[in-house]
Amino acid sequence: MTLSANPQPLDFVAAFSDPEAAARYADGPRRFVPGFEALHRMTGILLAERAPPDARVLVLGAGGGLELRALAEAHPGWTLVGVDPAGAMLRQAERTLGPLMARVTLVEGYIEDAPAGPFDAATCLLTLHFLDAGAREETVRGIHRRLRPGAPFVAAHGSFPQGAGSRARWLARYEAYAVASGADPEQAMRARAAVDANLPALDPDQDEAILRSGGFRDVEPFFAAFTWRGWVGRA
Template identity: 55%
Template sequence: MSTFSNPQHVAHYADGPVRQVPGLQALHQMASLLLAEKVPEDGQVLVLGAGGGLELKTFALAHPGWRFLGVDPSAEMLGLARQTLGDLLPRATLHEGYIDTAPDDLHDGATCLLTLHFLDAAQRLQTLRQLARRLKPGAPLVVAHHSFPQVEPDKTRWLQRYAAFAESNGVNREQAQSAIGAIASRLPLISAEEDEAILRQAGFEGVELFYAGFTFKGWVGHVAGL
C-alpha cells in the first residue's frame, strides 16, 4: 500500500510536513505571493500534488476570487483535502489522477510543492511539460521539493541536517534517522543544478530560486511565449 493511501498516515499527514519542512507555512505564503504577481483576482490556479489541502487552503484564504484545480493520485489524500478546505471547497475542483489525465483548461498559475522529488528526471520533465501545456503564456509555476547535492560527503551532511531539524521539532531520533535512510534509498533525488535545467527544458523561463530550507529548494518560473 502506498504511504499516501494508508489511512493511518493520511490521518496524521498534517503533523509531519510542518515538523520536517523548514518554514512550511511561510513556503505556502511565499508561493501565494509569487502566484499573485501574475494571477488576476479572479484567476484559475492549478495545484499539482493537492492531497492534504494545506496550500489550497492558504491560497483560498488569501485570494477570495481565485478558483482551483487540485490534482492528486490518492483518493485518501484528496479526502483529507476536502476536510481541510471545509467551507472553501466549492471553489476547488479535485481531480483524482496524474497531470496527464487532468483537464486541459489553461490556468493563470500553478504550484507543485513537495511532489517532484518522488519522480525521476525523465518523469519530472514529462510532468513539467504537462503542467506547461495547462498554463497560459507568461503564467507562473512555483515548485519546491528535496533538492541537494548527491555526491558524498555533501549528501550525508545535508540529510543529517534534515534529521536534526526534525528532531528539534519533536521527531524521535530513530524515526528521523529512518526517514533519511528512506529518502536516500527510495527517492530519485537530483541536484539543484539538474532541477533548474529540467525546469528550463520543460519550457519555463526566468527560473529563480526563492526558497532554501536544508534539503529543500523552491523555484519560480514562467511559461515561455508571452
Template identity: 50%
Template sequence: MTQPTTSPFTDPAAVARYAEGPRRNVPGYDSLLRMSRILLAERVPADGRVLVVGAGGGLELEDMAFAQPSWRFDGVDPSQPMLDLAAQRLQSAGVAGDHVALHHGYVQSAPAGPFDGATCLLTFHFVPREERVPMAAEIRRRLKPGAPLVVAHLSVADGKGAGGEGGAAERDLWLSRYAAFQIASGVPPEHAARARDKVAVELAVLTPQEDEAILREAGFSEVQLFYMGFAFAGWVAHA
C-alpha cells in the same frame, strides 16, 4: 503530494497524520506557503484560475483559498485517500465547494486550462527522474503564456564542480541536517533516522542545478530560486 512507488499516502494512519508532517519536516513551511502565493499573485489576476499539482491533504489549497478568495483552484493528486483528506479539510474550513475542484490522477488527469498559474509543492521528489521533464511539460502545456509555476521539493547539493568536498559526503551531510531539523521539531530520533534513510534510498533527490535544468528543458523560462531550507529548495518559473 504525489505518491511514490511505495506510498505512505494509501496507509490510513499515515494519511490521518499527514497535516503534522510538513511543518515538522520542512523548514519555514508556513513562510513557503506565503511566498508561493505572493509569487503567484505577481501575475495571476484577481479572478484567476490556479492548478495545484499534488493537492492531496489540502494544506496549500486551504492557505491560498483564504488568502485569495476570488481565485478558483483545480487540484490533482493520484492518492484518493489524500484527496478525501483535502476535501474534508476544505469543508471544515468553510471553503466553498464551487471554489475548488479536485481531480483523481496525475497531471494528465487535470483539466486542460489554460491556467493563470500553478503550484507543485513537496511533490517532484516522489517522481522518478526520467518522468520529471514530461510531468513539468504537462504542467506548462496547461498554463497561459507567461503564467507562473511555483515548485518546492527535496533538492540536495553534492558539491561537484563548486569547490566543495563533493559527492556522497556532502549529500549525506544535507540529509543529516534534514533529520536534525525533524528531531528539533519533536520527531523521535529513531523515526528521523528512518526517514532520512528512506529518502536516501527510495527518492530521486536531484541537485538544484539538475532541478533547474529540468524546468528549462520542459519549456519554462525565468527560472529563479526563491527558497532554501536545508534539504529543500523552491523555484518560480514562467511558461
C-alpha cells in the same frame, strides 16, 4: 519524505493511500520542512504577481489540502484544481478545506489527468522529488502545456547536493531538523533512511535545468532551507 520506517523500496502512492497516514500527514511537513507555512505564503505572493484576482490555479500534488487551503484563504477570488494520485489524501483535503471546497475541484490522478486548462497559474510543492529526472521533465512539460502564456509556476521540493559525502551530510541535517522540531528521534531516523533509499533527489542545478527544459523561462530560485529548494518561473 516521512512515509515509512522501512528503508526498502517504497510505493509512495500506496503509502499516501493509507487513510491513517493521510490523517497524520499535516504533522509531517511542519516538522521536516523548515519554513513550511512561509513557503505557502511566498507561493501565493509569487503567483499573485502575474495571476489575476479571479485566477484559476492548478495545484499538482495537492496532498492533504494544506497548500490549497493557504492559497484559497489568501486569495478569495481564486478557484483551484487540486490533483493527486492518492484518494485518501484527497479525502483528507476535503476535510482540511471544509467550506473552501466551494472553490476547489479535486482530481485523483497525475498531470495527464488534470484538466487541459488553460490555467492562470500553477504550483507543484513537495512532489517532484518522487520522480526520476525523465518523469520529472515530462510532468513539468504537462504543467506548462496547461498554462496561459506568461502564467507563473512555483515548484518546491527536496533538492540538495548529491556529490560524494554531500548527500549523507544533508540528510543528516534533514534528520536533525526534524528532531529539533519535535519529531520522535526514531521516526526521524527512519524517515532519513527511507528518503536515502527511495527518493531520486537531484542537485539544485539539475532541478532548475529541468524547469527550463520543460518550457519555463525566467526561472528564479526563491526558497532554500536545508534539503529543500523552490523556484518560480513563467510559461
